[in-house]
Amino acid sequence: MQALVIVAHGSHLNPDSSTPTYDHADTVREVGAFDEVRTGFWKEEPSIREVLRTVEADEVYVVPLFISEGYFTEQVIPRELRLDGWDVADWDSDGLSASHVTLTASDVPEKTIHYCGPVGTHAAMTDVLVRRAETVTGDPNVGESFGLAVVGHGTERNENSAKAIEYHADRIRELDRFDEVQALYMDEEPEVDDVTDYFDSEDVVVVPLFIADGFHTQEDIPEDMGLTDDYRTGYDVPAEVDGHRIWYAGAVGTEGLMADVVLERAADAGADIGNSLEVVRERTRKTPQEAN
């Protein structure tokens, strides 16, 4: 028996914070790759502290639904899971390359815990950013004459956060699919406020590399970019700003294809997931496939 446990931040104030976690758990559950799929939260229930005891399976794959390596993936989650002998050095990561480590947890000593790196730094996340652009434009081939901006917090709180943004922006650039690709930040240069300064393309898709929609993605960024004066009145997609059409996508973490990254993380750690990746990639597609 193998179980997937998705751990995420959650919120005491915002019911939408946990929605992507539940959605992706449901997608994985429906594809049947695991005997059990559970969720655990820092701020909701079951707490990360108690999630392992809700699992029956003896092989447990824990995937953090976080954007970057840092305080949560390195300190909080291992501590709360009670991972025996956890040492961040075992991940041997440059800030982007944490894959998995196999340990026991004192809470459930009979089980084997495969603790995975965060979804945000997985290579497959690049595909989700592109898929998000397809979804928001309604065009499965979006790219030509479009610019794409990947938006993150910046380094103020965590230097690895910016690394993840750069990593995916570089990978999308290498696809040679969009005319321009740019990493932008909320609290440092190049700033998302000046998004139109960084693009020649008339059409620009803006995708925040965030797990859930909340204060930053629903209030700050739309107002900072000038999509709206007041987030409460909403904004158009696309919205006209300084002669550009801004296709604002909201948090990438709400994209259905995120379930694919969760599965990839578990598969990298040794989970047997059969052909689930292919199934999930198709099931989560919202734009019509081009006829061959």
Next chain:
Amino acid sequence: MGHHLDALVDAAATGDGVSLDGLTAVHGDDGFRLETPDSTLSGLTEGGLREALADRDDYATNWYFWSEVVGEASPQRRAFLRWVEGASVDAGGDDDGDGDGGDNDADADADAASVPERYEALRDGICREWGQLLVTATVDDHGERSYELRHADEVDADRDDLDAYHEPLAARQLATYDEKGRYRPLKAGNNLAGGWVFPDLDGRDLVGTVETFYPASVPNWDRERRGELDVTHWADAIGRQTGMYSVVKTWNRGDGHEHVDWVAEACCDDSQCVKRREWEYDDDTDLAVDGGDGAFPCREPCSVVIAASRKWTRLEGEETQTYEFELTPSEKEQVEDIIDAVADDRTDDIREADVYEGANRYRARFLRAKLFDDEGNLGGVPTDAPDGE
């Protein structure tokens, strides 16, 4: 004859035979022996055993349900389902080696009803409360259990008046908002909305649904039942906090724990949370307030308590000051009424024109009009003393 008898006869002929809830059936040198609390038959042929079991069908279907339908795959699920219908629940592992998961321990629960008594009650429906949930277990003629789940406050509601759900995960949405549509950050908060029913769940889905409403409640109850609940007391729980929550450590000064009593009274009272608080100040020091009567335990301060305590740590770091302003006796009582109404989440229940209630909106507005200055200072007294004083 039912397949449950085939399975039971097969099991009786194998190894140590079967033993559960007062039923014993084993194969020996002189044929089968069948025991129930009321009778012992021995020297039975297989046909004779089948015939005798057919006369004791409740025992036979009971064995089949617990051995073949529920099984041993999840000891905590099995324990919970047995607790729901009042069957004996063992206190530990299957130490007697009879393969029944320990359910046949003579001393496990001397008060447990016999199988015929239990079946009679099950046919009418056995009800159990779990937090604000009400489980009703029933049995059909084949021994198959069915479980209905609804809000405990709606025990008398007509099932047709409630919205029916069948998937355990449907409980996720039902648990997210209270009656007034407000987000419930705490699943165990004593504010679960009603209006729904899961009319027909099997055992696995019952536990799945209960665990969606109250995550980890069954495993924690099961650990407690076995004497293995890992309680983390306040001192240890705040001791392991890092980052923005590490400041809560500084709230503990000296020996007193009155501040934690206030936290527990504020957050953990039965009126606020359906879990039974088992954590105390530390290993040696109990809190002065009661942990409540919840069906399942709370094993450590939750994230809501920790987040609130961070705020209180900051607030309680302030020194008191003496403010001087005058209130009439009724005004003092009105301030008390308003605090009570907010603390008991009663403000929405106070009618607009009920000016006899101190926390009535017009009464509060009158008090504000009279006592606040333009800066919102009570009694016209600034919160911070002006510079130089």
